[in-house]
Amino acid sequence: MEIFILAFFTLGYLVLGGADIGVGMALPYLGRSVGERREVIAAIAPFFLGNEVWLVAAGGVLAGLFPQLEGELLHGNYALIVTLLVAWVVRDMGLWLRGRVPGARWQAFWDGAIVAGSWGLALCWGLLLTHVLLGMQGPVVVLGALVPAALFLTHGLTFAALRLRGTLRARAAVLTGGAGEARMYALTTAALVAVGLLAGLRLPLEAGTSGPLLVPVVLTLIPFLVASQAWVWWTFRHRVTGPSYL
Incomplete structure (x- = not known):
């Protein structure tokens, strides 16, 4: 049961969080003016x-449930x-600071932070997944990391195509015509x-001793998490019509 719980949360993040990471990676391509970038960011604002x-x-x-695995992952991949x-x-x-002070330079700086942070996240996850999946070491691991990063980018563009309208939607839908x-x-x-599953199959998933105590608590909280996520998606199911609070 512990393995299924870890897989549930990890895969959920890769799919849901991967969408807003990908949108951030594609921000310079999707939003080519201040107004367009605000609208692109509005596509992920309710969800991130x-x-x-x-x-x-x-x-x-x-x-809590896999302390040995946590130690191995942190020790081997600390940097x-x-x-x-x-x-x-x-x-x-x-995301939080770009709209807090008026001015093109301020917004451009923090828009750059969104792009750099999103690419950083995608490449770090790509490096981690490549190392876990293939056991690659050295400079060659960077090439392998580009594949998961490209997948994040594609996932984000597709999510943006589902959320945006008009010209922005057409740009996002470049992969789907x-x-x-x-x-x-x-x-x-x-x-x-x-x-995510392939990476998980290569991990030493040996649960710790706290499972009997923590598993019932986690299983109790999962329905609330899923329900709140479903409510957010249902509330913001329509396409973006203008800038958001960010």
Whole structure:
């Protein structure tokens, strides 16, 4: 049961969080003016905080139920994990601060932070997944990391095509020819799930001794998390019609 709980939260983050990471990566391409970038960011504004809850939950499950695996991952990838966390903070700082002070330079700086943080997140996850999946070492691992990063980018573009309208939607739908966004989103979702599962199969998933205490608590909280996520998606199911609060 512990393995299924970890997989649930981890795969949920890859799919949900991967969408807003990909949109951030594609921000310069999708939004070519201040107004367009605000509208592109509005596509992920209602979701990105909720998506991050899945990563926090996955980290908590890893620490609570798989302490040995957590230690091995941190010890073997300490610099990479720290870089990932820095990229996460930079990306979120950009989202929160870009609209707090008027001025083109201020907004351009924090828009750059969003893009840099998003690419940093994608490449760090790509490096981690490549190392876990293929056991690659040295400079060649960077080439392998580009594949998961490209998958994040594709997933984000497809999500943006589902959320945006007009010219912005046409740019986002460059991979689907203006139609079939839902089918493409399902394909990129399946690809991310497959990558996550392949990585998980190579991990030493030996649960700790706290399972009998923590598993019932986590299982009780999962329905509330899923219900709140479903409510957010239902509330903001329509396409973006203008800038958001960010």
